[in-house]
Amino acid sequence: MSRTITVEGMSCEHCEQSVADALEGVDGVESATADHESASATVEGEADPDALVSAVSEAGYDASA
Numbered sequence: 001m002s003r004t005i006t007v008e009g010m011s012c013e014h015c016e017q018s019v020a021d022a023l024e025g026v027d028g029v030e031s032a033t034a035d036h037e038s039a040s041a042t043v044e045g046e047a048d049p050d051a052l053v054s055a056v057s058e059a060g061y062d063a064s065a
Contacts, residue, residue: 003043005052008062010036015061022059026051 007019016034019041023032028047034040041063043052049065056063 001044001046003047003049003052003065005041005043005049005056005063005065006039007034007041007056008039010034010039010061012036018059019056019061022055023047023052026055 010016010019013036016036019034020032023029023034023041023043026047028045029043029052030045032041032043041056053063053065
């Protein structure tokens with residue numbers, strides 16, 4: 001299952017990688033990519049949306065599912 005979440009505060013490729021790494025650390029996530037230009041991240045897997053938002057917040061970015 002694919003899920004897209006909104007991520008505010010990314011400004012570069014390093015930010016994208018930080019968000020993707022945070023998301024990939026969540027149980028149930030198979031893969032994650034982030035795009036600062038669209039202010040979003042796409043997650044493959046069966047992760048809890050609240051856990052995704054929490055992981056991105058802990059990485060220093062604002063997110064909503």
